[in-house]
Amino acid sequence: MDPGRNHRTRAALLDAGRAMSRAFSVRELHAAALPKAPRLGLTTAYRAVERWRDTGFVEPAGTRDGEAVYVLCGAAGHHHHLVCVRCGATSVLEGCALEPARAASAAAGFELLDRQLGALPARCGDCAEAGADG
Amino acid sequence: MDPGRNHRTRAALLDAGRAMSRAFSVRELHAAALPKAPRLGLTTAYRAVERWRDTGFVEPAGTRDGEAVYVLCGAAGHHHHLVCVRCGATSVLEGCALEPARAASAAAGFELLDRQLGALPARCGDCAEAGADG
DNA sequence: CCCCGAAACGATAACAGGTTTCATTTTCGC
DNA sequence: GCGAAAATGAAACCTGTTATCGTTTCGGGG
Numbered sequence: 001m002d003p004g005r006n007h008r009t010r011a012a013l014l015d016a017g018r019a020m021s022r023a024f025s026v027r028e029l030h031a032a033a034l035p036k037a038p039r040l041g042l043t044t045a046y047r048a049v050e051r052w053r054d055t056g057f058v059e060p061a062g063t064r065d066g067e068a069v070y071v072l073c074g075a076a077g078h079h080h081h082l083v084c085v086r087c088g089a090t091s092v093l094e095g096c097a098l099e100p101a102r103a104a105s106a107a108a109g110f111e112l113l114d115r116q117l118g119a120l121p122a123r124c125g126d127c128a129e130a131g132a133d134g
Numbered sequence: 135m136d137p138g139r140n141h142r143t144r145a146a147l148l149d150a151g152r153a154m155s156r157a158f159s160v161r162e163l164h165a166a167a168l169p170k171a172p173r174l175g176l177t178t179a180y181r182a183v184e185r186w187r188d189t190g191f192v193e194p195a196g197t198r199d200g201e202a203v204y205v206l207c208g209a210a211g212h213h214h215h216l217v218c219v220r221c222g223a224t225s226v227l228e229g230c231a232l233e234p235a236r237a238a239s240a241a242a243g244f245e246l247l248d249r250q251l252g253a254l255p256a257r258c259g260d261c262a263e264a265g266a267d268g
Numbered sequence: 269c270c271c272c273g274a275a276a277c278g279a280t281a282a283c284a285g286g287t288t289t290c291a292t293t294t295t296c297g298c
Numbered sequence: 299g300c301g302a303a304a305a306t307g308a309a310a311c312c313t314g315t316t317a318t319c320g321t322t323t324c325g326g327g328g
Contacts, residue, residue: 082244
């Protein structure tokens with residue numbers, strides 16, 4: 001995560017991004033970085049996330065209320081994220097729990113694009129207790 | 135799929151929907167039904183898909199070029215669809231190939247919401263040949 | 269066959285997320 | 299410091315989707 005030229009703005013966004021412990025939207029990132037970069041514009045937050053996505057620092061985790069959300073992706077090897085659709089809490093599935101699905105897909109003549117399934121919708125323990133069926 | 139009151143419009147949309155052999159957007163459905171219902175408005179197509187989704191006749195299959203797309207969901211039991219992200223071709227995975235993933239998720243304290251994974255991104259054989267890596 | 273209330277329709281406007289534009293500001297190499 | 303290159307951010311724009319609202323269509327009862 002080279003901030004490139006040392007723009008304070010970019011550094012503030014990077015700090016805010018690193019501090020994210022759950023799935024976050026661009027708007028949330030913007031709000032989180034705002035205290036450290038008061039004049040931060042939403043456009044720049046979008047550009048930062050775009051760059052992070054290209055470099056693999058984050059990956060898309062679907063949408064929440066119509067907004068695209070992302071998760072930090074520190075690990076390098078093949079893995080998948082579990083993302084609580086309610087609170088955004090995340091967990092990592094090491095290895096490839098989708099291998100059976102991939103095999104079944106191949107049998108059907110399709111190649112499963114599990115790369116695009118980097119984030120799997122789930123419900124965390126806390127939210128399961130808190131109720132609201134789904 | 136009760137067309138409810140026999141509105142020609144609704145019947146035309148239903149016919150067009152049934153004829154869809156691949157994942158389709160609302161706009162595509164609208165275009166497909168237009169010949170049989172010349173004055174068909176886009177709003178009505180949106181309403182039809184909404185109703186179909188509520189009744190389980192179709193299910194969301196992600197987005198393509200920013201448009202939400204849907205797949206027919208004839209089968210009733212637990213199953214998943216494979217959807218080619220390139221051409222929209224679909225296939226059905228009977229049974230639950232995601233059971234291992236579900237088990238792994240439970241071990242991490244998360245409940246995998248495989249209902250929300252009704253459509254899995256994939257690449258069909260034809261498009262795999264046709265090239266364009268992904 | 270005609271009338272009536274209810275439901276569905278469809279043109280338009282409103283809305284929201286996301287992207288693009290472009291003038292201004294910041295940074296880096298000299 | 300100085301200038302070029304890159305980054306920033308406010309605002310305009312585009313597009314998919316939803317809400318509004320007057321009009322049309324349907325089915326049933328007289």
